[in-house]
Amino acid sequence: MKAIQVGLLGIGTVGSGVFNVLSRNQEEIQRRAGRGIEIAMVADLDTARAQSIVGNRTKVVKDAREVIANPDIDIVVELIGGYGIARELMMEAIAAGKHVVTANKALLAVHGTEIFAAAHKRGVMVAFEAAVAGGIPIIKALREGLTANRIEWIAGIINGTTNFILSEMRDKGLDFDVVLKEAQRLGYAEADPTFDIEGVDAAHKATIMSAIAFGIPVQFDKAYVEGITKLATQDIRYAEQLGYRIKLLGITKRAARGIELRVHPSLVPAKRLIANVEGAMNAVVVQGDAVGTTLHYGKGAGSEPTASAVIADLVDITRLHTADAAHRVPHLAFQPDQMSSEPVLPMEEIVTSYYLRLRVADQAGVLAQVTGLLAGAGISVDAMLQREAGEGEKQTDLIILTHAVREGTMNEVLAKMQGLPTVLAPIVRIRKEELA
Numbered sequence: 001m002k003a004i005q006v007g008l009l010g011i012g013t014v015g016s017g018v019f020n021v022l023s024r025n026q027e028e029i030q031r032r033a034g035r036g037i038e039i040a041m042v043a044d045l046d047t048a049r050a051q052s053i054v055g056n057r058t059k060v061v062k063d064a065r066e067v068i069a070n071p072d073i074d075i076v077v078e079l080i081g082g083y084g085i086a087r088e089l090m091m092e093a094i095a096a097g098k099h100v101v102t103a104n105k106a107l108l109a110v111h112g113t114e115i116f117a118a119a120h121k122r123g124v125m126v127a128f129e130a131a132v133a134g135g136i137p138i139i140k141a142l143r144e145g146l147t148a149n150r151i152e153w154i155a156g157i158i159n160g161t162t163n164f165i166l167s168e169m170r171d172k173g174l175d176f177d178v179v180l181k182e183a184q185r186l187g188y189a190e191a192d193p194t195f196d197i198e199g200v201d202a203a204h205k206a207t208i209m210s211a212i213a214f215g216i217p218v219q220f221d222k223a224y225v226e227g228i229t230k231l232a233t234q235d236i237r238y239a240e241q242l243g244y245r246i247k248l249l250g251i252t253k254r255a256a257r258g259i260e261l262r263v264h265p266s267l268v269p270a271k272r273l274i275a276n277v278e279g280a281m282n283a284v285v286v287q288g289d290a291v292g293t294t295l296h297y298g299k300g301a302g303s304e305p306t307a308s309a310v311i312a313d314l315v316d317i318t319r320l321h322t323a324d325a326a327h328r329v330p331h332l333a334f335q336p337d338q339m340s341s342e343p344v345l346p347m348e349e350i351v352t353s354y355y356l357r358l359r360v361a362d363q364a365g366v367l368a369q370v371t372g373l374l375a376g377a378g379i380s381v382d383a384m385l386q387r388e389a390g391e392g393e394k395q396t397d398l399i400i401l402t403h404a405v406r407e408g409t410m411n412e413v414l415a416k417m418q419g420l421p422t423v424l425a426p427i428v429r430i431r432k433e434e435l436a
């Protein structure tokens with residue numbers, strides 16, 4: 001049988017990985033797919049660089065629409081990124097009856113509903129394993145391997161760049177900017193790295209996972225997003241003293257009144273496996289009612305790890321190419337007419353525990369004022385740490401770990417606490433997840 005014909009749009013970090021791994025493992029992949037998979041055409045604005053990657057036997061064009069218009073192409077792989085041209089090309093490829101593979105989580109988290117509906121209508125597949133946690137097969141795990149479960153929550157380190165930055169800052173004492181540049185050099189960072197450091201990329205991925213886990217539409221606009229740019233090294237140190245690590249977590253959880261969907265730095269007990277995930281590695285913990293806890297660990301970014309996921313999708317599509325649409329695995333795991341309208345909760349409604357750091361006057365009665373406010377709101381204290389004030393110092397740090405409470409309640413208490421004359425600087429609040 002003739003090899004399935006693939007058109008690659010964009011041959012940068014991930015695209016070149018796809019080409020290289022597919023070439024290197026061609027024979028084995030063909031034995032698994034039951035048919036050859038051939039990159040027949042590549043489009044990239046930088047045609048010279050593209051041609052130097054693929055050699056003379058593969059056709060390279062500048063205009064991606066030439067690939068889509070080619071009737072021989074069965075699958076279009078979108079590896080350009082962003083919302084603009086990538087969205088147009090993806091919709092055009094679907095309209096032309098091509099299956100699509102993409103790593104573009106930003107696009108799917110925001111426009112997934114439109115894209116999946118178009119694909120469903122046209123009877124083509126849109127596969128996106130590379131879009132969440134790079135090489136870790138988490139989409140497949142959630143959609144297929146864990147499909148028997150009522151998923152309770154998912155929490156993950158799902159941005160390699162920020163985990164790399166946090167690890168390098170903590171272990172080597174390097175500056176934020178220096179480590180970010182290194183992450184960019186290694187091909188981990190997004191084209192706009194603010195997406196990484198402000199938590200947006202992780203929120204895109206968490207949005208996709210929430211849809212698959214809970215059968216709700218992708219709703220990036222409802223996600224709470226907080227990155228790592230405001231994290232101070234002293235909080236990382238205090239957290240360590242209390243037996244915790246700070247990680248940027250993407251969390252989605254089934255709560256009594258809706259779905260939590262949030263990304264923010266979180267204290268995680270140092271003894272948890274996920275707390276020890278370092279560098280650009282990703283890890284996703286999934287809690288299902290039948291299976292219990294599963295941990296999915298691996299490279300979440302980089303050329304070949306991400307290519308591994310893209311090619312897995314190519315193999316899936318190759319296998320399913322002849323099956324009718326009704327027998328395919330649904331994009332978001334649930335059948336399109338079975339999607340739930342359960343709301344994504346506003347941040348005030350989530351329930352979690354907290355790390356608080358207060359800069360306070362070193363005088364009698366301060367502790368009682370602060371704990372009095374917490375007790376008044378029914379918030380119990382789990383642990384406390386007070387830095388001893390230095391000789392002649394009139395202020396000090398007070399660190400408090402609380403038990404779980406509604407975020408709205410905590411906001412009210414923090415506003416009152418901030419108003420105490422003995423609290424001398426903005427209070428630092430970092431959420432804390434026990435993940436057990």
Ligand SMILES: NC(=O)C1=CN([C@@H]2O[C@H](COP(=O)(O)OP(=O)(O)OC[C@H]3O[C@@H](n4cnc5c(N)ncnc54)[C@H](O)[C@@H]3O)[C@@H](O)[C@H]2O)C=CC1
Nearest residue numbers: 010011012013014043044045079080081103104301302306
């Ligand atoms: N780099 C990584 O580790 C990961 C990236 N992704 C996603 O994969 C996608 C690609 O990312 P990278 O390979 O890192 O980006 P990249 O910037 O290295 O590559 C993008 C390529 O697209 C080409 N391009 C831009 N506009 C084009 C157009 N109009 N027509 C044709 N080609 C065009 C560029 O010349 C470049 O070669 C993005 O959606 C990204 O979010 C997902 C997981 C991991």
Ligand SMILES: N[C@@H](CC=O)C(=O)O
Nearest residue numbers: 159160161188190301
């Ligand atoms: N910029 C992303 C790349 C993979 O999705 C990351 O750092 O994880």
Ligand code: NA
Nearest residue numbers: 129132134136
């Ligand atoms: Na993945």
